[in-house]
Amino acid sequence: MKTLAVVVTTPPYSHLTITALNYVEAALQAEVEVIGVFFYQDGVMHANQNISIASDEYQAIQHWQRLHQNYQLPLHICITAAEKRGIVCDALDNEKVNQAFTVSGLGELVELTTKASRLVQF
Amino acid sequence: MKTLAVVVTTPPYSHLTITALNYVEAALQAEVEVIGVFFYQDGVMHANQNISIASDEYQAIQHWQRLHQNYQLPLHICITAAEKRGIVCDALDNEKVNQAFTVSGLGELVELTTKASRLVQF
Amino acid sequence: MTTLHLVRQSAFATNDFAQCLSVLAHQDAIVFMDDGCYNLKHSLLNSLIERIDNSLALYVIANHAKARAIETLVTINKVSMTEVVELTFNYNKVITWQ
Amino acid sequence: MTTLHLVRQSAFATNDFAQCLSVLAHQDAIVFMDDGCYNLKHSLLNSLIERIDNSLALYVIANHAKARAIETLVTINKVSMTEVVELTFNYNKVITWQ
Amino acid sequence: MTMIDTQVCSNVEDGNGLAIINSKAPFSSAYGKDALDIALIFGSFEQKVSLFFQGDGVYQLIDNQDGSLLSIKDYLKTFAAFEFYDIEDIYVCHQSLANRELDESFHIEGVNVLQSIEFSEALNQHAHILRF
Amino acid sequence: MTMIDTQVCSNVEDGNGLAIINSKAPFSSAYGKDALDIALIFGSFEQKVSLFFQGDGVYQLIDNQDGSLLSIKDYLKTFAAFEFYDIEDIYVCHQSLANRELDESFHIEGVNVLQSIEFSEALNQHAHILRF
DSSP, X not given: OOEEEEXXXXXXXXXXHHHHHHHHHHHHHTTOEEEEEEEOGGGGGGGBTTOOOOTTSOOHHHHHHHHHHHHOOXXXXXXXXXXXXXXXXOGGGGXXXXXXXXXXXXHHHHHHHHHOSEXXXX | OOEEEEEEOSOTTSTHXXXXXHHHHHHHHTTOEEEEEEEOGGGGGGGBTTOXXXXXXXXXXXXXXXXXXXXXXXXXXXXXXXXXXXXXXXXXXXXXXXXXXXXXXXXXXXXXXXXXXXXXXX | OOEEEEEOSOTTTBSHHHHHHHHOOTTXXXXXXXXXXXXXXXXXXXXXXXXXXXXXXEEEEHHHHHHTTOXXXXXXXXXXXXXXXXXXXXXXXXXXXX | OOEEEEEOSOTTTBSHHHHHHHHOOXXXXXXXXXXXXXXGGXXXXXXXXXXXXXXXXXXXXXXXXXXXXXXXXXXXEEEOHHHHHHHHHHSSEEEEEO | OOHHHXXXXXXXXXOOSEEEEEXXXXXXXXXXXXXXXXXXXXXXXXXXXXXEEOGGGGGXXXXXXXXXXXXXXXGGGGGGGTTTTTOOOEEEEHHHHHHTTXXXXXXSSOEEEEOHHXXXXXXXXXXXXXXX | OOXXXXXXXXXXXXXXXXXXXXXXOSSSSSHHHHHHHHHHHHHHTTOOEEEEEOGGGGGGGBTTOOGGGGTOOOGGGGGGGTTTTTOOOEEEEHHHHHHTTOXXXXXXXXXXXXXXXXXXXXXXXXXEEEEO
16 A cells, blocks of 8 residues: 655745645545645744735645645644744634644654655655 | 944744844944844744744844844834735734834835945845 | 655755765665756766666656756656656655755 | 955855855955854865965854864954954955855 | 045945845745845836846756746746846856856846856945845 | 564565654754654654764764854753663764764764765665655
């Protein structure tokens, strides 16, 4: 069974993120089981609800949301990395976190790494 | 007259920012006229009110606020860079912008560069 | 135990590709992607092609090279992202050099 | 027209210090700070010391080098941040290599 | 010494305008675009700004690139507007081109290819320098 | 072939545990700390994790450093806890040390200095690799 876990460390306004997205989408289309994407370091910026990218630029956040909806792709953000970057992960006030993303700890990365036959970092 | 403008491109959770802060504070203590600090690229993250840095780590944002208060040091954030990074600069809802910082356009950088006898980038 | 190396940085700018080469094993493969495509013109590639045997394979993502106006040598296999996904499972593990 | 060069990156990791050297003029000065302190052990520094004349000056921020356990050569002036501020106005302009 | 002479001297001593050094390749970071935005705003305020391309920054000038293949909005096309903004001083480091086996085929007109010494001297004429 | 044999084969084929390659110097970015946090969580979940230091990453191991001089909370001190977390496989690239004129004086015990080939082989034993 081909199972894949992906770590994303680049923010939504980085062009490098487009490569990560294209890779994950190609995997999903090839019917690889992508067990989760773990956003770490600047990658957590994808879950910031307030980000406003010019409409003629690539909309990385929307594309992650689309993959989440179409393929039930689990998207995890690292809570420690998120709080350092101004993304409030308070359960009572989680309107700042994009609902396609699950707030997780690094334990989730252990889980993904243990289960996946391949781990790919972007 | 020694006048200085400073550009800061690193975020509050980068150790490189400590060097920028130490430089600006040394300039203020040496009675150099620091006509403004312009935060660009990831530097704008300093104005994000929601950022929570572990209490035993260096509190870059508080130190910029202190220099702003003690020396009336003007702190400008670039609005385009800020909106890309989820810092809402809406005049009606500016509670997300730290009040020590002024939301500015790149025109402010032109102004600072033209007036300053030295421009230093960090 | 084989490794697929994803090389995303220009060796003209950073030392990452050189580090990749220092751990490269005989049956590994390299995929040049993003700014890693610039390495097709770097002198480190010559040393790599000298080291090449039938088991070591070099790939470049075709549109990443084309977007950068980089002509690719015949000895380098041009691949799509779908093929990179396939390669991921043809090797035992992946290291990303970024 | 003289320039103060603030070098913040390790030449073992990136090409920035080499780019600095290619525009260095006779009466310029270099301040090694942050990871730029590692350049005190890089072979590019030898070529620099060979190029040195009475007008070219090299500085390192003392606590940036000490924090990294780097021993500094006698030919390199150890300075504080306050002295870097002074140097800023002793040269006509500043370039930051980061 | 007349007022004009003093100004000339002052210009010679302190340099004139802003130089921006571009050191990053175009398609994997926003550095090039961030530098471009600064150049254009200086141009629109009628302030002198010169552009220098060195290291991997020289890739920003190379002909026949196409960011749209990467789903990137290709900011390099905006370089064609430099003339409109009176940005006329564009310098590229010959050694950086040679190291990368690049021809002098650029996607804009009026690029000056300079040897290291001339590149350094041109840079040296400016009052302020930013590097991206 | 017994069940146990199959498992052994599977381990040999697919490697075992996570390797983290540290490639950045300690005091000007959070990469080292971010990698450390991952290592410690794998340790606390009793999952095998090995640490590799290469390139400027080798500076993370050097003795007599003091981040407090830079107002930095010195995460390198936490390396002393590796034993407590059963993190015992720590490898450093000899060539990276030599290039930087560094002695083999480390601030923790049990660091294995390896030539490039052995370094590569040790890395190769792992199922997954992250690099910071």
